[in-house]
Amino acid sequence: MRHVVAYGSDHLAEERADVEQIVVISTGGTIASRWQGSGFAAEARGGDVVATAVVPEGVSVRVVDLMSVNSARLTTAHQLTLLRTVREVLADPSVGGIVVTHGTDTLEESAFLLDLHHDDPRPVVLTGAQRPLEAPDGDGPRNLHDALLTAASVRDLGVLVVFDGQVHAARGTVKVQTLATDAFADPSGSRVGDVGADGVRIHRRPERPTPLPLPSAAPPLPRVDIVMHHCDADPLFLNAAVEAGAQGIVLVATGAGNATPEISTAIHEAVARGVLVAVTTRVPTGPVAEIYTHGGAVDLAASGAVLTGTLRAGQARIAVLAAALASTDPAERVDALRHVLGTPGAPAPGTRA
Numbered sequence: 183m184r185h186v187v188a189y190g191s192d193h194l195a196e197e198r199a200d201v202e203q204i205v206v207i208s209t210g211g212t213i214a215s216r217w218q219g220s221g222f223a224a225e226a227r228g229g230d231v232v233a234t235a236v237v238p239e240g241v242s243v244r245v246v247d248l249m250s251v252n253s254a255r256l257t258t259a260h261q262l263t264l265l266r267t268v269r270e271v272l273a274d275p276s277v278g279g280i281v282v283t284h285g286t287d288t289l290e291e292s293a294f295l296l297d298l299h300h301d302d303p304r305p306v307v308l309t310g311a312q313r314p315l316e317a318p319d320g321d322g323p324r325n326l327h328d329a330l331l332t333a334a335s336v337r338d339l340g341v342l343v344v345f346d347g348q349v350h351a352a353r354g355t356v357k358v359q360t361l362a363t364d365a366f367a368d369p370s371g372s373r374v375g376d377v378g379a380d381g382v383r384i385h386r387r388p389e390r391p392t393p394l395p396l397p398s399a400a401p402p403l404p405r406v407d408i409v410m411h412h413c414d415a416d417p418l419f420l421n422a423a424v425e426a427g428a429q430g431i432v433l434v435a436t437g438a439g440n441a442t443p444e445i446s447t448a449i450h451e452a453v454a455r456g457v458l459v460a461v462t463t464r465v466p467t468g469p470v471a472e473i474y475t476h477g478g479a480v481d482l483a484a485s486g487a488v489l490t491g492t493l494r495a496g497q498a499r500i501a502v503l504a505a506a507l508a509s510t511d512p513a514e515r516v517d518a519l520r521h522v523l524g525t526p527g528a529p530a531p532g533t534r535a
């Protein structure tokens with residue numbers, strides 16, 4: 183990345199490094215965690231986090247200290263603040279890309295929300311750590327270096343997750359390890375690339391639907407709940423979510439998307455009240471599919487639920503949330519959900535007559 187530039191009135195030509203400015207947005211997580219006397223919690227500022235990493239050659243870093251929280255505590259309001267901050271940062275054409283340091287617990291949710299709205303060729307790369315800030319064998323410094331390198335190197339890949347030498351698309355990626363450092367994978371797909379001593383290697387381009395417009399962050403933000411099915415489950419929690427005012431519900435069904443006739447009836451009633459209901463599965467890998475009746479996915483879909491393909495619970499919830507933020511009309515919300523799921527033939531949100 184070297185080129186020739188002219189400086190000042192004497193037209194002195196010099197060769198200088200073409201520096202790529204990457205903005206690091208710091209949000210907390212284990213990568214920013216310190217011991218609190220009883221356990222670890224996010225505490226450090228972004229500058230402290232960046233100071234742990236080797237900044238790749240040709241990259242300059244500017245830090246935005248957005249928040250410092252364990253990611254299990256994040257709310258929709260936090261995530262919309264992150265989304266707006268990304269937009270504001272990218273409004274500066276001198277910025278080459280963004281790295282978001284984030285707790286791993288809900289990283290896949292924030293990454294997917296950003297990806298659904300990302301309409302810029304410049305990358306947004308999320309990373310974090312499984313070991314705390316000052317751990318002698320910490321994984322944060324390498325992850326941050328790799329994320330910076332990726333953010334400075336790639337274009338037109340949407341929002342990415344870089345972790346443990348791997349580059350993942352936001353969509354489909356889930357946390358697959360509670361403690362080990364190879365924390366992320368797409369169980370139903372393949373990764374986008376790798377980061378090694380020879381740089382960033384990209385193997386595939388993620389499929390992404392047309393990005394959604396920036397949603398309003400004005401309260402009240404829609405409530406979207408997750409309810410898990412299991413042996414002996416009745417519709418109590420699904421109905422409780424409706425009573426609590428949920429505008430969207432994700433049922434984490436068994437197998438390929440199956441529950442019971444009673445839950446199918448409860449979904450029918452929820453949908454009749456304008457609630458957007460989606461179905462994913464407890465199984466780690468593979469799509470949900472309309473195969474079984476007697477309370478199976480065939481019936482749940484007939485009751486008005488939308489099957490979410492290979493998205494797991496956290497990202498299925500983000501898809502429902504994004505659809506709920508895109509419109510207040512129940513039919514348009516279904517369109518928006520099908521659009522973000524990449525359903526063939528789904529009308530673009532807001533195009534209904």
Ligand SMILES: NC(=O)C[C@H](N)C(=O)O
Pocket residue numbers: 210211212213224251252253254284285286287288310311312313
């Ligand atoms: N590894 C981590 O980052 C976990 C941490 N509890 C979080 O903030 O998500």
